[in-house]
Amino acid sequence: xxxxxxxxxxxxxxxxxxxxxxxxxxxxxxxxxxxxxxxxxxxxxxxxxxxxxxxxxxxxxxxxxxxxxxxxxxxxxxxxxxxxxxxxxxxxxxxxxxxxxxxxxxxxxxxxxxxxxxxxxxxxxxxxxxxxxxxxxxxxxxxxxxxxxxxxxxxxxxxxxxxxxxxxxxxxxxxxxxxxxxxxxxxxxxxxxxxxxxxxxxxxxxxxxxxxxxxxxxxxxxxxxxxxxxxxxxxxxxxxxxxxxxxxxxxxxxxxxxxxxxxxxxxxxxxxxxxxxxxxxxxxxxxxxxxxxxxxxxxxxxxxxxxxxxxxxxxxxxxxxxxxxxxxxxxxxxxxxxxxxxxxxxxxxxxxxxxxxxxxxxxxxxxxxxxxxxxxxxxxxxxxxxxxxxxxxxxxxxxxxxxxxxxxxxxxxxxxxxxxxxxxxxxxxxxxxxxxxxxxxxxxxxxxxxxxxxxxxxxxxxxxxxxxxxxxxxxxxxxxxxxxxxxxxxxxxxxx
Numbered sequence: 472x473x474x475x476x477x478x479x480x481x482x483x484x485x486x487x488x489x490x491x492x493x494x495x496x497x498x499x500x501x502x503x504x505x506x507x508x509x510x511x512x513x514x515x516x517x518x519x520x521x522x523x524x525x526x527x528x529x530x531x532x533x534x535x536x537x538x539x540x541x542x543x544x545x546x547x548x549x550x551x552x553x554x555x556x557x558x559x560x561x562x563x564x565x566x567x568x569x570x571x572x573x574x575x576x577x578x579x580x581x582x583x584x585x586x587x588x589x590x591x592x593x594x595x596x597x598x599x600x601x602x603x604x605x606x607x608x609x610x611x612x613x614x615x616x617x618x619x620x621x622x623x624x625x626x627x628x629x630x631x632x633x634x635x636x637x638x639x640x641x642x643x644x645x646x647x648x649x650x651x652x653x654x655x656x657x658x659x660x661x662x663x664x665x666x667x668x669x670x671x672x673x674x675x676x677x678x679x680x681x682x683x684x685x686x687x688x689x690x691x692x693x694x695x696x697x698x699x700x701x702x703x704x705x706x707x708x709x710x711x712x713x714x715x716x717x718x719x720x721x722x723x724x725x726x727x728x729x730x731x732x733x734x735x736x737x738x739x740x741x742x743x744x745x746x747x748x749x750x751x752x753x754x755x756x757x758x759x760x761x762x763x764x765x766x767x768x769x770x771x772x773x774x775x776x777x778x779x780x781x782x783x784x785x786x787x788x789x790x791x792x793x794x795x796x797x798x799x800x801x802x803x804x805x806x807x808x809x810x811x812x813x814x815x816x817x818x819x820x821x822x823x824x825x826x827x828x829x830x831x832x833x834x835x836x837x838x839x840x841x842x843x844x845x846x847x848x849x850x851x852x853x854x855x856x857x858x859x860x861x862x863x864x865x866x867x868x869x870x871x872x873x874x875x876x877x878x879x880x881x882x883x884x885x886x887x888x889x890x891x892x893x894x895x896x897x898x899x900x901x902x903x904x905x906x907x908x909x910x911x912x913x914x915x916x917x918x919x920x921x922x923x924x925x926x927x928x929x930x931x932x933x934x935x936x937x938x939x940x941x942x943x944x945x946x947x948x949x950x951x952x953x954x955x956x957x958x959x960x961x962x963x964x965x966x967x
Contacts, residue, residue, distance in 0.1 A: 510950035521946040528904030534896040535572025536853040539582035543613040545859040563620035580631040581736040593636035627723035631737035648735030688740035704757035731774040736866040747786035755790040770795025771819040775802035795819035804846040817850040818843035826861035826869025833887025845908025931964040
């Protein structure tokens with residue numbers, strides 16, 4: 472616990488009342504317990520952070536989540552009053568999580584009920600048959616339920632896969648499996664220079680280790696004919712138009728979800744050259760011409776192969792405003808932040824877990840929240856905010872959610888991950904500035920992050936992911952916040 476960031480007085484303009492902070496703590500089975508903490512003239516231990524109040528800090532912009540069909544199915548299992556309570560607690564300004572941003576998919580994603588696309592007519596380059604009829608009957612209904620509690624929701628979109636007729640395998644996945652009908656013979660397309668896919672590479676069992684992916688795709692699954700590329704860019708613009716007609720504002724676009732996951736569910740492999748070409752020559756010009764108000768980010772990057780990511784970003788950095796990162800992309804945040812100081816970084820999707828929805832999953836999400844934001848991301852998106860039972864997808868694996876619905880009795884449970892997020896999003900409002908961060912790796916399991924809100928109040932968030940109580944100290948100006956943290960706890964302190 473040796474990292475110290477230079478600090479000064481929090482209290483010069485706040486007076487004696489600032490000597491007391493409100494403390495919220497969560498342990499397994501005892502959520503969001505309120506107490507008080509006081510500042511001291513003496514440090515109980517060497518400060519892990521020192522905050523002066525003079526730091527510029529990095530502005531944090533928004534908390535958000537994704538809207539998926541299986542989330543709608545889970546919500547609609549509940550009684551009407553329970554549905555309202557869930558949506559209020561997740562989205563309302565007087566709720567718990569205060570989400571103001573949403574992530575959408577164009578065409579089906581892995582938490583849709585099954586594959587569908589907005590245009591099933593092969594060769595429809597003029598987009599005569601492009602429509603969002605399926606969305607209106609399904610995921611848009613979930614969005615409307617959220618807008619009831621947060622009318623100011625804004626959205627961004629990325630596809631998991633283009634329409635199947637636009638891909639070299641003429642199907643929605645990348646690889647064959649028991650969960651789809653793609654012939655196994657087509658798997659060779661991924662590595663047309665030889666080699667076979669690793670059947671274990673896409674396991675979702677916690678953090679994957681090492682270099683990911685171990686072997687990169689050697690060709691683009693998106694057909695590279697200019698007619699296809701232009702039509703695909705135009706699809707993004709048409710999608711934005713049609714969603715605007717539903718009063719769903721889309722203000723940001725990314726070309727692809729996880730181009731480095733070679734999946735049995737909807738997906739699309741891209742090379743670096745194909746990524747640069749599509750974004751620079753087609754998608755960016757289409758948006759500038761038809762939707763200049765919509766921001767283009769590049770991502771989502773779920774790879775830690777930094778040289779490869781840098782090659783892509785170098786090729787499009789004058790056409791994009793930011794980068795979306797998830798999974799192994801977190802490994803290279805520090806180097807990207809240093810190399811591209813003018814580009815925004817966002818956590819485009821929190822890790823999905825394995826359906827346990829237990830305390831350990833909550834602790835992992837708490838760590839991710841601190842690490843992404845502490846390293847420089849200015850938006851954070853949860854993946855599924857609600858699922859039923861163990862969150863099994865149509866493609867055969869289980870994932871976590873903030874809210875768990877038990878289908879057997881239509882009951883609802885707010886999981887430890889819900890409270891991990893609440894310890895951040897409830898009090899860290901958009902416009903707050905991240906002032907300092909020390910990771911759990913440098914403090915033996917006690918991550919600490921500090922924000923200053925627009926109203927000048929400070930928020931200190933600390934976790935204890937060890938088996939015993941721990942003490943951690945933050946120097947706030949000339950006074951010390953000596954935190955006594957229960958074993959396996961989430962903690963948030965806010966100044967008066």
